[in-house]
Amino acid sequence: RILTGGLEREGYCLEYQKENHMMGVRIFLSNGSGNKEIENSQQRIQMVLTTRAIQFVTIDISAPGMQEMRSFMREKGRKREGQRNALPPQIFNGEECRGDYEGFDIANEDDDLEEFLGIPRKNPKAEPVKTGAVAPDVGKLNPGKLMKDQIATKNTQLKEIVSTAENKESGSEGKGLIKGINEDNNKNNAFNGDILNKKD
Numbered sequence: 001r002i003l004t005g006g007l008e009r010e011g012y013c014l015e016y017q018k019e020n021h022m023m024g025v026r027i028f029l030s031n032g033s034g035n036k037e038i039e040n041s042q043q044r045i046q047m048v049l050t051t052r053a054i055q056f057v058t059i060d061i062s063a064p065g066m067q068e069m070r071s072f073m074r075e076k077g078r079k080r081e082g083q084r085n086a087l088p089p090q091i092f093n094g095e096e097c098r099g100d101y102e103g104f105d106i107a108n109e110d111d112d113l114e115e116f117l118g119i120p121r122k123n124p125k126a127e128p129v130k131t132g133a134v135a136p137d138v139g140k141l142n143p144g145k146l147m148k149d150q151i152a153t154k155n156t157q158l159k160e161i162v163s164t165a166e167n168k169e170s171g172s173e174g175k176g177l178i179k180g181i182n183e184d185n186n187k188n189n190a191f192n193g194d195i196l197n198k199k200d
Contacts, residue, residue, distance in 0.1 A: 025049070025056040025117050028073040028090040032062035041101035042089045048108055054117070061088060078103070093118040 027049075029042040049056050061070035077086025078100045091098045098117055099107075107116030114121040 023094050025054065025119065026092040026094075027056055027058045028061055028069070028077065028088050028092065029058055030062040030088045031060050033088065038088060045089055045091070045101060045104055048104075048113075052113070053122075054113075054119070091117065 027042070027045055030038065033039065046056075046058065059069050059073075060066065061073055073088065073090050074085040076092070076095070076097050077090035078097055079086040080100070086100075089101050089104075091100070091104055096118065103116060104113075107113045111125055
């Protein structure tokens with residue numbers, strides 16, 4: 001039994017000729033595996049190829065009379081670690097094995113499916129959008145507008161505190177408060193200057 005482009009024929013295929021059957025994208029599968037994971041992978045491959053209008057031929061190695069194709073797939077297919085034989089689904093282009101479902105799925109996600117299958121691309125691969133943005137240097141502090149606004153707000157608050165303290169300057173409490181504020185203000189201005197210099 002051979003499946004061509006999703007059309008099933010029992011015992012023969014009107015479009016099938018053995019010499020042509022060895023060409024193009026071929027999906028080796030097993031409709032009698034009884035393994036749900038294998039069945040889902042086989043269906044996924046066929047759905048993706050059909051949706052993307054990529055011509056392919058499916059070969060059911062579990063069908064009667066397909067021992068030769070089954071042996072070919074096991075010998076040439078991609079065998080995973082721990083597997084005694086290569087398991088379906090296996091993807092070929094002509095005689096060349098292109099990979100199994102895992103490789104197919106990764107290539108499809110990365111928009112490299114045509115390259116994986118070994119066929120020409122129908123559409124150019126989409127290029128990443130370049131925004132011109134670059135990652136800031138590691139360790140470099142860039143205060144930006146928000147930092148500048150915060151510095152200006154803090155300076156304004158300090159000025160208001162100093163003005164209030166000056167009204168009490170005649171007392172010892174007021175003089176001590178002004179001295180402490182001036183020291184903090186000097187430290188703050190030095191810190192702000194360092195930040196802005198780093199930005200420049």
